[in-house]
Amino acid sequence: MTAPLRVAVLGAGTVGREVVRAFLDRGDALRSADGAILELAGVAVRDVAKSVRGGIPEALLTDAPAHLVADPDVDIVVEVMGGDEPARTLMHGALSTGKSVVTANKHVLAHHGLDLETTARRTGAALRFEAAVGGGTPVLGALALDLAANRIDAVRGIVNGTTNFILTAMSAEGRAYSDVLADAQRAGYAEADPRGDVEGEDAANKLAVLARQAFGQWLDVRTITRAPELVAGGHGPLGITGVTIEDITAAAAQGLAIKLIATASRDGDTVLAGVLPTAVAFDTPLGRTDGVLNRIEVDGEPVGRVAFAGPGAGGPATSSAVLGDLIAIARGVGSTWAGHPSVPRLLRASRPVSSETFEGPSGLRYPVLR
Structure with a gap:
C-alpha cells in the first residue's frame, strides 16, 4: 500500500475550516476512490484558542506556519490564508523544497504566478489552484485537460x-x-x-x-x-x-x-x-x-x-475545489497547467x-x- 500523503493547512477561515472539517469528518484522513490516502498533519492559524473553540483539535494546531511548512513529514501544503504575505513566501518555500502546494489565492497567483510556476517546475513539485477562479466551478482543469x-x-x-x-x-x-x-x-x-x-x-x-x-x-x-x-x-x-x-x-x-x-x-x-x-x-x-x-x-x-x-465563492464551493486538487496530487495528476508543457512568459x-x-x-x- 502507498504511504499516506501528509497535508498541512495554512489558514482556518471560511475555506480552511471547510477543508479541515472534511478531514475531521473522516477521521483525519481522506481516501480517494482509487485508494490514495491523505492525512491531516497540522493546521496553522493566527489564534489557536479560537480554533479550538471552533472544533479543531488542539494537537493539530500551531501559530507558526513556517515551522509547519518546514516539517519534513509534510508532503503537501494547502494555502488558504489569502493576501500577499506571508502566503507568497510560504508557498515559495514549500515548492522550493519539493513540496506540492494547493492554493485558492488568486492575488498571489496573479502577481507571482510565473515565479511560483518556475519554482514548481524546477523542483518537480505540483502547484494546483483550481479554487482560485470560480469557486467550485472546474474551469481551470477543463482548460488544461478537457479542452487541450x-x-x-x-x-x-x-x-x-x-x-x-x-x-x-x-x-x-x-x-x-x-x-x-x-x-x-x-x-x-x-x-x-x-x-x-x-x-x-x-x-x-x-x-x-x-x-x-x-x-x-x-x-x-x-x-x-x-x-x-x-x-x-x-x-x-x-x-x-x-x-x-x-x-x-x-x-x-x-x-x-x-x-x-x-x-x-x-x-x-x-x-x-x-x-x-x-x-x-x-x-x-x-x-x-x-x-x-x-x-x-x-x-x-x-x-x-x-x-x-x-x-463563485463561499466555503463549501471553494473547499470542493481545494479537496479535488488534493486528490489530483495523490493520484499523480500533477499541476493545474498539465496541458501546457513549456515554461510561460x-x-x-x-x-x-x-x-x-x-x-x-x-x-x-x-x-x-x-
Missing part, C-alpha cells in the same frame, strides 16, 4: 459575485450604487473596504489566472484594463464605481444589462484583456446571470463556445476594442456584448 485539443481564442465572464450582486440589485430595485453597496456590506456580500471587488482588482486577478490556462502565458495583471472610457475622452472610475442608476435604466431601455465583464482574447502574439462594466444583451446567458453567481464562457477551435456556471495585456458601444447618461462609454 483546442486553440482557445477567448475567455470572458462574470467572475466576481459582489459586483454582480450590486449591479443586479441596482437594476431590480432602481437604487443608487452607494445605497446598494451599503446594503451589500451589511449583508456580508461586500467587505468593509470593498475596493478590491468594486474597482475590479479581484476580477483582474482571476482573469490573469484564467489567461494562464487559456493561452499558456501569465499576464502582467497591472496591465489589465479596469477603467472604462469616457464619452468626452480619457478614462472613468475603476470597475463599477462610476456606474449610475441612470446608466442602468437607459441601458435597460435598449435591452441591455450592465455587468462587470472580465475578458481576454488573442490578438496575434498579444492578448487583449480588461475588466470593464459592459452593456450585455438581456437575451444572452451572461445578461441573465444575476446575484452572486459566476459564469465563464470559453471560445475554442474546434469546440466552439462552452460555458461554466455556478457559485509574462505578457503585457493590451486594452480590448469593442465594435459597438453604449453611451450612458453619466458620460461612461460601455462596450456592448450581444
